[in-house]
Amino acid sequence: xxxxxxxxxxxxxxxxxxxxxxxxxxxxxxxxxxxxxxxxxxxxxxxxxxxxxxxxxxxxxxxxxxxxxxxxxxxxxxxxxxxxxxxxxxxxxxxxxxxxxxxxxxxxxxxxxxxxxxxxxxxxxxxxxxxxxxxxxxxxxxxxxxxxxxxxxxxxxxxxxxxxxxxxxxxxxxxxxxxxxxxxxxxxxxxxxxxxxxxxxxxxxxxxxxxxxxxxxxxxxxxxxxxxxxxxxxxxxxxxxxxxxxxxxxxxxxxxxxxxxxxxxxxxxxxxxxxxxxxxxxxxxxxxxxxxxxxxxxxxxxxxxxxxxxxxxxxxxxxxxxxxxxxxxxxxxxxxxxxxxxxxxxxxxxxxxxxxxxxxxxxxxxxxx
Amino acid sequence: xxxxxxxxxxxxxxxxxxxxxxxxxxxxxxxxxxxxxxxxxxxxxxxxxxxxxxxxxxxxxxxxxxxxxxxxxxxxxxxxxxxxxxxxxxxxxxxxxxxxxxxxxxxxxxxxxxxxxxxxxxxxxxxxxxxxxxxxxxxxxxxxxxxxxxxxxxxxxxxxxxxxxxxxxxxxxxxxxxxxxxxxxxxxxxxxxxxxxxxxxxxxxxxxxxxxxxxxxxxxxxxxxxxxxxxxxxxxxxxxxxxxxxxxxxxxxxxxxxxxxxxxxxxxxxxxxxxxxxxxxxxxxxxxxxxxxxxxxxxxxxxxxxxxxxxxxxxxxxxxxxxxxxxxxxxxxxxxxxxxxxxxxxxxxxxxxxxxxxxxxxxxxxxxxxxxxxxxxxxxxxxxxxxxxxxxxxxxxxxxxxxxxxxxxxxxxxxxxxxxxxxxxxxxxxxx
Numbered sequence: 136x137x138x139x140x141x142x143x144x145x146x147x148x149x150x151x152x153x154x155x156x157x158x159x160x161x162x163x164x165x166x167x168x169x170x171x172x173x174x175x176x177x178x179x180x181x182x183x184x185x186x187x188x189x190x191x192x193x194x195x196x197x198x199x200x201x202x203x204x205x206x207x208x209x210x211x212x213x214x215x216x217x218x219x220x221x222x223x224x225x226x227x228x229x230x231x232x233x234x235x236x237x238x239x240x241x242x243x244x245x246x247x248x249x250x251x252x253x254x255x256x257x258x259x260x261x262x263x264x265x266x267x268x269x270x271x272x273x274x275x276x277x278x279x280x281x282x283x284x285x286x287x288x289x290x291x292x293x294x295x296x297x298x299x300x301x302x303x304x305x306x307x308x309x310x311x312x313x314x315x316x317x318x319x320x321x322x323x324x325x326x327x328x329x330x331x332x333x334x335x336x337x338x339x340x341x342x343x344x345x346x347x348x349x350x351x352x353x354x355x356x357x358x359x360x361x362x363x364x365x366x367x368x369x370x371x372x373x374x375x376x377x378x379x380x381x382x383x384x385x386x387x388x389x390x391x392x393x394x395x396x397x398x399x400x401x402x403x404x405x406x407x408x409x410x411x412x413x414x415x416x417x418x419x420x421x422x423x424x425x426x427x428x429x430x431x432x433x434x435x436x437x438x439x440x441x442x443x444x445x446x447x448x449x450x451x452x453x454x455x456x457x458x459x460x461x462x463x464x465x466x467x468x469x470x471x472x473x474x475x476x477x478x479x480x481x482x483x484x485x486x487x488x489x490x491x492x493x494x495x496x497x498x499x500x501x502x503x504x
Numbered sequence: 505x506x507x508x509x510x511x512x513x514x515x516x517x518x519x520x521x522x523x524x525x526x527x528x529x530x531x532x533x534x535x536x537x538x539x540x541x542x543x544x545x546x547x548x549x550x551x552x553x554x555x556x557x558x559x560x561x562x563x564x565x566x567x568x569x570x571x572x573x574x575x576x577x578x579x580x581x582x583x584x585x586x587x588x589x590x591x592x593x594x595x596x597x598x599x600x601x602x603x604x605x606x607x608x609x610x611x612x613x614x615x616x617x618x619x620x621x622x623x624x625x626x627x628x629x630x631x632x633x634x635x636x637x638x639x640x641x642x643x644x645x646x647x648x649x650x651x652x653x654x655x656x657x658x659x660x661x662x663x664x665x666x667x668x669x670x671x672x673x674x675x676x677x678x679x680x681x682x683x684x685x686x687x688x689x690x691x692x693x694x695x696x697x698x699x700x701x702x703x704x705x706x707x708x709x710x711x712x713x714x715x716x717x718x719x720x721x722x723x724x725x726x727x728x729x730x731x732x733x734x735x736x737x738x739x740x741x742x743x744x745x746x747x748x749x750x751x752x753x754x755x756x757x758x759x760x761x762x763x764x765x766x767x768x769x770x771x772x773x774x775x776x777x778x779x780x781x782x783x784x785x786x787x788x789x790x791x792x793x794x795x796x797x798x799x800x801x802x803x804x805x806x807x808x809x810x811x812x813x814x815x816x817x818x819x820x821x822x823x824x825x826x827x828x829x830x831x832x833x834x835x836x837x838x839x840x841x842x843x844x845x846x847x848x849x850x851x852x853x854x855x856x857x858x859x860x861x862x863x864x865x866x867x868x869x870x871x872x873x874x875x876x877x878x879x880x881x882x883x884x885x886x887x888x889x890x891x892x893x894x895x896x897x898x899x900x901x902x903x904x905x906x907x908x909x910x911x912x913x914x915x916x917x918x919x920x921x922x923x924x925x926x927x928x929x930x931x932x933x934x935x936x
Contacts, residue, residue, distance in 0.1 A: 201617045207610050251894060316892045317706070321735050322604055325632045329898055414606040459614075462599050 148494045160489045167485030171478040178477060183464065190460050190474075197459020198452040204459075210343040210413055212444075212451035213350040217408060218425050219432035219443045220350070220357045221401030224394045225278075226430070227361065227438045228373040230285070232395065234296030235402045236426030237303030238277045240419075242270030242406025244303075244310050246333075247326060247417035250410070251314055254332035262333045267407050274403015275396045277303065282395030286388030300426070307419045314417075323416045335412040346412045353401060358440040370394055402426070435483065453478060554820030555621055557590045562597070562814070563615030563623035565608060565630060569600045572738050573787030574763035578626040578649065581806025588807070589814055604629025612637035616644045622817055624649060624810070627737065628708070628920075631664075638662040645823060647813060649806070650708065652920035653889050654825040656901040663823050665809040666919035668830030669708075670715035671860050672802040673759075674867045675831075676784050676838050677719020678856045679800045679849055680757045683782060684724045686846035687756065692780055696720075698729040699750025701760040701767045703737050705935060711914060711923035712761045715867050716784070716802075717930060720757075722872075723852070728929040730755060738763040744770040749933075751781055757799075759784045768794035782844060789839040801839040808835040828919035832861045868912035873927040883907050885922045 176187030198208045218235050225232035246266045253262055281295035316324040327333060338344035361367040369390050373380045381387060409421055428450060436442035457471030564582055566575045583593060597620060599611040608630045615623050616637060622645040625634050631651035638646040638659050647663045648654065654664040680698070687693040698720060702709045713731055720727045730753060732746040743766030747758045751774050758781065760767045771783035772794035783794050785801035809827060816823040829835045841849055859865025870880050887901030904917045914923050926932070 197614075201614075203613050203617045207614070255894070255896065321704070322629055324629075325636065328632055328636070416605065418605060420603065420605060458599075462597055 146495065149491045150494050152490060152492050155489055163488050164482065164485050167481045167488075168478070171481035174481065175474045175477040178473065182470065185464055190464065193460040193463045194452070194456025197457075197463075198455040200459075204455065206341065206343050208448070208451050208455045210346055211454065212447040213343070213346045214405060214409055214413070215425055215429055215432055215450055216443055216447035217350045217353060217405040218402055218429035219436070219447060220353050220440050221274075221398050221405060222429055222433045223357060223398075223436075223438045223440060223443070224361060224367075224370055225398040226433050228370040228390065228394055229377075230282070230391060230395065230398075231293040232278070232281075232296050232398055233293055233430075234277065234281065234299045234399075234426070235405075235429060236422045236424070237296070237300035238274040238399045238402035239406040239409065239422040239426055240300075240303040240307050241273040241277045242403030243410045243417050243421045244307055244406075245269040245273045246407045246410040247314070247323065248310065250326050250333035250415075251323075254327045254330060257332075259332055259334070259336065263335070263411065266333060266411055267404065270403045270407035271400045272403070274406065275400040277403065278395040278397075278399020279392060282392045286391045304419050307417065307421070311418060322418060325415050326417075327415070333411055334415055343412065346408050349404075349408060349412075353404075354440045354444065357401075361438065361440075366390075366393065431479070431483070435486070449482075450479075554818050557818055558592070558595075560591055560622070560814070560817055561595055561618075561620045562586070562591070563612075563618075563620035564596060564598045565602045565611050565615070565623065565625040565634075566598065566600045567602060567604065567627035567630070568738055568763070572763045573765070574737070575600070575626060577787050577804055578624075578806050581804075581808075582624065582810045584807035585810035585814055588811055589818065591814070602630070604633070606633065608633035609636050612646065613640060616641040620644060622647065622814070626650070628652075628706070635659055635662050645817065647823075649809075650920060652887075652918060652922075653899060655918045656887050656889060656899040658899070663813070663825055663827070664919045665813060665827045666915060666921070667804045667806070667809060667835040668828060668915055669802065669804055669836055670711050670867055670914055670921065670923070671830045672804070672836035672838055673712045673715040673761075674719040674860070675853055675856045676759070676800050676802040677716040678722055678852050679719075679838065679841065679845060680716075680759065680782070680784050681720035681723025681727065682849045682852050683799055683844070683846045684720060684727060684757060687780070688724065693756050695754060695756075696724050696727040697754045697756060698727055699747065699753070699755030699758045700729055700731045701743050701746040701750070701758065701762050702731050702733045703762045704735060705733055705932065707924040708921045709733075709761045710926070711921035712802075713759065714873070714923060714925070714927055714930065716759045717927075718867060718869075718872055719856070721929075722856070728931075730931050730933055732933045733935075734762055736762070740764045740766040743767045747771055747783075748774070751779060756780065757782045757784065760786050763787060765790060765793045768798050772797040785839070791840070791842055795842070796844055798842045799845050800841050803837050803839055805835050805837055808833055826919035828915040830860070831857060866911035868914055868923060870907060870910050870912065873929075875925060875927055877928065880912075880925065881907060883912065883925065885917065887918055887922070 179185055179187045179190050197204060199205045218239065222232055222235055249262065249266045249269060257265065277299060281292050281299060284290040284295060285292045311321065311323055314323045315321055335345040361370065369385050372383060372385060373387060373390050377387060410417055414421060432443050432446045432450065435446045453475045457475050461471045566578060568575045570576045570579060582596060586593060586596060597615060597618060599615065602608050602611050604627060608625065612623055612634055624647045626649050628650045631648035631653055634646045634648040635653060635657055638661050642661055645661050645663060647665060649665050651664040654662045684696055688696065698717065700713045700716065702713060717727065717729045730750055732750055734742040734746050736742060743760065743762045743764050747767040747770040750758055758767055758771050768783040768785050768790040771781050774781050775797045781797065782799050783790060783797045784799050787803060788801060790798035790801050808829065812827065813823055856865060883906045884903055885906045886903050888897050889899040889901065891898050906912050912923055915921055
């Protein structure tokens with residue numbers, strides 16, 4: 136009996152999906168990746184007349200082509216993952232922590248400062264512990280400030296955490312000027328290049344093994360924390376609905392403050408890993424936008440830290456691959472950024488099709504008959 | 505520790521075996537250094553077989569891209585050197601826009617991994633990352649252009665090259681001086697006030713602007729100069745603003761040691777608005793952005809240094825840790841004279857070049873400058889590399905007496921400039 140009404144129905148309608156089987160969700164994501172590769176292949180061919188397959192091979196070689204390249208990719212993926220793990224609890228309770236960038240930087244500043252001034256007095260293992268603790272504390276403080284303001288006075292945490300980034304960036308500039316080497320260079324240079332004091336030691340012959348170990352511990356720990364602890368459950372409830380949480384007797388202010396301390400602390404530790412475990416220097420680029428990129432990591436993974444590993448690797452792969460093809464095919468960095476953009480756009484866009492389905496007018500008609 | 509040692513030993517063994525080929529497969533582990541003769545890598549072992557021009561793989565790390573005159577000079581220089589040596593352009597792998605951070609280290613090791621035999625970096629701040637990579641890849645040669653540590657770092661495969669840029673700055677100063685003299689003779693200018701946009705308060709910059717002023721003073725002895733630092737090698741806006749600030753102070757000619765066209769553009773704009781000002785550029789011909797304001801630019805011809813370095817690779821001869829040459833080898837020059845240049849400029853330039861080439865003209869002649877009113881007859885320079893924050897010595901260098909035969913010996917004890925004397929007549933407006 137529905138025939139008269141369908142005449143004015145739009146050709147395509149969007150319907151929110153209730154649930155979707157996991158295999159189907161991953162199928163859609165896989166399709167998105169294939170589509171992204173086709174689209175950027177078209178772009179590559181249209182602009183450069185290069186064989187897209189060769190370009191993709193270049194990307195893979197850039198990211199995983201040699202042991203070194205692989206480890207650099209792993210290092211960058213671990214950094215991104217570490218920040219993503221730090222952001223997960225905050226975003227899960229719908230506390231928009233845009234301030235990871237600043238939290239990384241303050242952790243990095245303290246690490247670099249201690250490395251410079253205690254590098255000749257403390258043995259490296261002790262120095263590493265001191266630096267780790269200091270960076271955790273610094274990050275936690277940087278996360279706590281907006282949380283306390285939100286809990287007490289209901290300030291907007293998005294703006295607050297964002298502004299805290301700029302404070303941290305200015306602090307970093309100040310410290311860079313303080314520690315610059317050589318004088319007037321506006322850079323700190325490699326800290327303790329001769330003695331390597333305060334650098335992550337090699338484990339199993341690998342420079343970045345300790346980064347992996349630390350971040351993996353955090354990843355597993357955060358997964359357990361969010362899934363199996365009472366505090367993790369509170370975070371989930373607050374995230375679903377603040378009113379429900381209040382009704383259930385959860386003290387919102389306490390959850391905000393506690394969770395942001397944890398979130399900031401992990402981001403601060405990411406600053407420590409970045410300075411002591413990778414760059415051995417400090418600059419305003421130490422965070423390098425990871426505080427923002429990691430938001431994509433956390434969201435795409437729906438705060439499941441194990442899925443984050445995959446996403447972090449995908450993003451690190453895209454970045455390394457893009458750099459490789461830029462130099463191999465004499466494309467400039469902008470061309471490879473476009474390719475990364477296309478791929479990210481498709482993958483993020485696929486989430487839409489996981490949450491909604493398209494209902495076509497004709498199909499529905501046919502189904503009705 | 506034992507494991508690490510075992511790993512090192514086995515690595516050394518692998519190197520030795522690979523280097524010696526089938527003739528010495530029973531070589532003992534750890535005998536890396538005696539494998540030098542059969543090695544094609546050109547280690548500290550001195551003269552080796554060399555690499556055929558068709559096989560040499562070259563890496564170049566640039567801090568900016570072709571839009572920066574400084575980087576363009578490197579890119580063009582390397583390409584020109586390669587084409588002269590019969591090396592195909594496809595054998596060059598370039599990494600552009602690499603900041604002076606761990607990205608430089610990543611880029612360097614990735615180039616080494618990709619099979620590059622020699623890797624160049626074009627910016628001073630790349631040097632320490634190149635040094636790290638050099639320690640990881642002892643069989644690859646790392647050349648940090650404009651660097652100052654290769655001579656003292658004790659890393660045999662780390663090298664520095666640097667042209668005698670101060671010569672071209674002196675001669676560009678002569679061009680400015682002839683113009684200034686004409687302006688004063690015409691009565692257009694009464695105050696011989698010069699401005700200079702400098703990047704950083706490094707010796708490299710100090711040496712350059714001092715040479716520039718000495719060039720001007722060779723024509724107008726009473727000329728004096730203000731220096732404004734931008735604290736960046738390449739910042740279009742900051743360089744333009746610095747030039748504007750200097751012109752506001754009354755400077756009539758603006759020189760620069762910074763890599764963008766910011767200053768000449770600002771000077772041209774001021775000229776168009778009615779100010780009687782001129783500009784002397786750096787790296788590239790500035791006539792395209794400042795057709796009336798630009799007099800000339802001091803230029804480096806990097807291809808001469810690249811060619812000499814690559815020639816060592818082809819011949820299998822040892823590359824010197826420090827390599828610096830000047831106008832007599834064609835490594836520095838000035839760009840085409842602008843239409844605004846005064847009459848007689850070309851003659852003054854030719855005379856200056858001739859004097860520099862035959863040694864009769866010394867740029868840092870101690871009779872031509874004073875410090876606190878007195879001539880400098882002794883100046884000790886130390887090539888040690890010091891950590892400025894803690895005061896610790898990073899690399900132990902040597903002390904040298906820089907004043908020999910009545911002139912400061914620049915770029916002789918090491919390639920990178922070390923002239924950091926602040927002479928009378930120069931005021932730094934924003935010293936560090």
